[in-house]
Amino acid sequence: MNTVDLAQTGVRELNAQLQGLKEDTNERLWQVLNPKGAHAIAAGLMVPIEVHIEGHPGYYCAGMNKNATIIVNGHCGNGVAENMMSGVVRIKGNASAAAGATGRGGLLVIEGDAGLRCGISMKGIDIVVGGTVGHMSAFMAQSGALAVCGDAGSSLGDSIYEARLYVQGKIESLGSDCVEKEMTTHHVNKLAKLLERAQIRADARKFRRYGSARRLYNFHVDNVDAY
Amino acid sequence: MTGSFPPGHTPPRRSATFDEYAIAEIHRAAATGIYDIRGFGAKRKVPHFDDLLFLGASVSRYPLEGYREKCATDVLLGTRFAKKPIQLKIPVTIAGMSFGALSGAAKEALGRGATAAGTSTTTGDGGMTEEERKASHILVYQLLPSRYGMNPDDLRRCDAIEVVVGQGAKPGGGGMLLGQKITERVAGMRNLPVGIDQRSACRHPDWTGPDDLTIKIQELREITGWEKPIYVKVGATRPYFDVALAVKAGADVVVLDGMQGGTAATQEVFIEHVGLPTLAAIRPAVQALQDLDMHRKVQLIVSGGIRNGADVAKVLALGADAVAIGTAALIALGDNDPKLDEEYRKIGSAAGCYDDWHEGRDPAGITTQDPELSKRLDPVKAAKRLQNYLAVLTMETQIIARACGKSHVLNLEPEDLVALTVEAAAMAGVPLAGTNWIPGRM
Numbered sequence: 317m318n319t320v321d322l323a324q325t326g327v328r329e330l331n332a333q334l335q336g337l338k339e340d341t342n343e344r345l346w347q348v349l350n351p352k353g354a355h356a357i358a359a360g361l362m363v364p365i366e367v368h369i370e371g372h373p374g375y376y377c378a379g380m381n382k383n384a385t386i387i388v389n390g391h392c393g394n395g396v397a398e399n400m401m402s403g404v405v406r407i408k409g410n411a412s413a414a415a416g417a418t419g420r421g422g423l424l425v426i427e428g429d430a431g432l433r434c435g436i437s438m439k440g441i442d443i444v445v446g447g448t449v450g451h452m453s454a455f456m457a458q459s460g461a462l463a464v465c466g467d468a469g470s471s472l473g474d475s476i477y478e479a480r481l482y483v484q485g486k487i488e489s490l491g492s493d494c495v496e497k498e499m500t501t502h503h504v505n506k507l508a509k510l511l512e513r514a515q516i517r518a519d520a521r522k523f524r525r526y527g528s529a530r531r532l533y534n535f536h537v538d539n540v541d542a543y
Numbered sequence: 544m545t546g547s548f549p550p551g552h553t554p555p556r557r558s559a560t561f562d563e564y565a566i567a568e569i570h571r572a573a574a575t576g577i578y579d580i581r582g583f584g585a586k587r588k589v590p591h592f593d594d595l596l597f598l599g600a601s602v603s604r605y606p607l608e609g610y611r612e613k614c615a616t617d618v619l620l621g622t623r624f625a626k627k628p629i630q631l632k633i634p635v636t637i638a639g640m641s642f643g644a645l646s647g648a649a650k651e652a653l654g655r656g657a658t659a660a661g662t663s664t665t666t667g668d669g670g671m672t673e674e675e676r677k678a679s680h681i682l683v684y685q686l687l688p689s690r691y692g693m694n695p696d697d698l699r700r701c702d703a704i705e706v707v708v709g710q711g712a713k714p715g716g717g718g719m720l721l722g723q724k725i726t727e728r729v730a731g732m733r734n735l736p737v738g739i740d741q742r743s744a745c746r747h748p749d750w751t752g753p754d755d756l757t758i759k760i761q762e763l764r765e766i767t768g769w770e771k772p773i774y775v776k777v778g779a780t781r782p783y784f785d786v787a788l789a790v791k792a793g794a795d796v797v798v799l800d801g802m803q804g805g806t807a808a809t810q811e812v813f814i815e816h817v818g819l820p821t822l823a824a825i826r827p828a829v830q831a832l833q834d835l836d837m838h839r840k841v842q843l844i845v846s847g848g849i850r851n852g853a854d855v856a857k858v859l860a861l862g863a864d865a866v867a868i869g870t871a872a873l874i875a876l877g878d879n880d881p882k883l884d885e886e887y888r889k890i891g892s893a894a895g896c897y898d899d900w901h902e903g904r905d906p907a908g909i910t911t912q913d914p915e916l917s918k919r920l921d922p923v924k925a926a927k928r929l930q931n932y933l934a935v936l937t938m939e940t941q942i943i944a945r946a947c948g949k950s951h952v953l954n955l956e957p958e959d960l961v962a963l964t965v966e967a968a969a970m971a972g973v974p975l976a977g978t979n980w981i982p983g984r985m
Contacts, residue, residue, distance in 0.1 A: 327765065328765065328769070332768070335768070355761055355762065356758075356761055356762040356766075359765045359766050360695050360765060360767075362695070374758070375758045375759075375762070376758065376759070379762050380694070380695040380698070382695060394749060394750070394755070395749035395750070398748075398749045399690060399694070401694060414748055414749040414750075417690075417749040418690040418693065418748055418749070420694065420734070433748065436748040436749070437689070437744065439690070439734045440734065455744075455748075456744060458735060477736065478736060533736065533738075533740065534722055534739060535577055535740055
């Protein structure tokens with residue numbers, strides 16, 4: 317295992333090392349100590365390595381991740397795994413706002429709670445949250461899946477496109493054009509596989525499904541109150 | 544109107560308030576229940592560069608000889624932090640316009656023409672296409688609120704990154720592309736269902752405010768190895784504060800877009816009633832840079848209604864480092880060509896007026912996704928037209944600069960300018976012609 321102590325080394329040096337690794341590297345296991353809220357830790361990784369961050373990184377940890385597995389043994393700041401392309405990011409604690417924002421692929425697991433706008437504008441990422449999500453989560457969510465084991469804050473899925481939302485707990489309110497949909501056996505099985513992939517213990521049958529009513533895809537004056 | 548009228552009647556008279564356009568718009572709103580959407584920038588008359596004049600050399604100054612004495616035009620952008628700043632041959636760049644708003648042929652033509660002229664193009668809300676990356680030697684990649692197509696591979700293969708906070712046609716608004724232009728290819732790139740009305744968010748999804756922007760810029764630098772210049776683009780509203788905050792957030796370049804700047808589609812009321820005229824935005828922006836001792840260290844690109852070399856020269860004289868053109872570039876490619884007037888009339892417009900870019904029925908093949916219409920634009924021929932136009936802009940700027948005694952176009956200065964109106968004098972911070980008076984200053 318390679319260990320980098322951010323108390324001794326800067327984020328630039330760490331990221332340059334990790335981004336410089338080749339696809340066939342044998343330096344596959346990394347540990348980062350003393351993140352202490354530093355930003356953009358492990359952002360822009362490209363190869364299938366595993367990075368363990370011991371502590372609490374700041375904003376944009378694992379931003380635009382491709383192929384790597386990044387595990388945060390702590391909480392994290394805004395925008396974790398923003399625009400992730402592939403790979404896995406796991407937060408053992410809580411995530412702040414905009415977790416998984418605009419993510420296009422891969423799996424983001426937040427074992428604790430996520431703040432507001434979790435999965436905002438998601439474009440194919442799968443997000444599984446063991447706890448709750450905050451206000452306006454899955455806002456303008458285009459594709460991918462968000463599964464929430466706890467409660468969801470207000471305006472869930474506002475202006476949603478074709479992303480699939482699954483919530484086990486209570487929902488404070490649904491956003492514009494987001495409606496409850498039928499949870500069929502097909503959806504239960506898909507969710508069960510997602511939860512298994514995320515290593516989150518929950519019964520998929522206890523979740524409800526939400527998605528777009530598709531009334532706002534083309535403007536009509538009768539829907540003006542929804543805008 | 545001449546002619547006789549029934550007894551007791553006077554000639555029909557239009558209201559200045561409820562003019563022909565206002566009445567037609569009320570009828571249209573009542574019939575449809577939706578606001579009017581169009582492309583182009585603000586069309587109303589506002590103080591602009593025609594209200595400024597240059598003071599050429601005479602006895603108190605001496606000019607440079609045309610054709611013999613050099614007047615350089617090169618510009619270096621991104622010198623503040625980027626390991627690989629951008630060298631342009633001319634101080635005119637091509638502004639961000641999306642694939643989706645424009646046809647693939649148009650994007651390719653812009654790339655080819657700009658490359659031939661030694662300058663850059665900019666992607667738009669649809670992300671980076673292979674045509675544009677191949678055609679454009681210097682490509683600026685926009686980071687917009689929508690993040691359509693955003694990916695780290697394109698971030699790494701671009702030459703600069705432009706964080707778009709807003710644009711002049713709709714500062715505070717998001718992007719819009721209506722269903723008729725969301726074709727399979729566009730939908731695929733944007734990860735949307737085909738045929739829907741696409742609206743982008745007006746704020747970025749993962750940052751709000753200048754403190755967050757500082758951190759976001761840092762992340763972009765980390766992902767790209769601190770190589771690329773990072774631009775911050777703002778629509779002109781509070782330019783002094785916005786430029787100052789962009790500088791403090793770590794921008795290498797600020798792009799400032801006035802209300803005459805074009806858009807592919809937004810609400811008419813937004814275009815005409817929100818934002819500042821480009822002329823009014825430049826001096827506060829330059830003042831902010833000077834107050835931070837960052838003038839020429841953080842470069843300023845100005846856009847919005849640039850039409851000719853005189854406009855370019857005036858923007859540079861007011862303190863900018865370069866201009867960006869969007870609408871003018873499309874016109875150079877062939878938009879609003881008088882030869883197409885009959886076709887424009889068939890779709891409810893006229894040559895010189897066509898702004899229904901959102902409808903995707905452009906007979907010039909530029910602001911359309913229709914494959915038959917797009918074929919009408921030959922990217923190679925259109926690129927040559929753009930190259931020609933950029934050459935003329937540059938030569939006109941040099942002519943004026945030499946006449947003012949400047950050996951580099953960036954040496955043009957406010958002292959070379961006067962204004963024809965009190966408004967333009969106040970906005971540009973230059974004296975009213977024939978006086979020493981700058982309204983609003985002691």
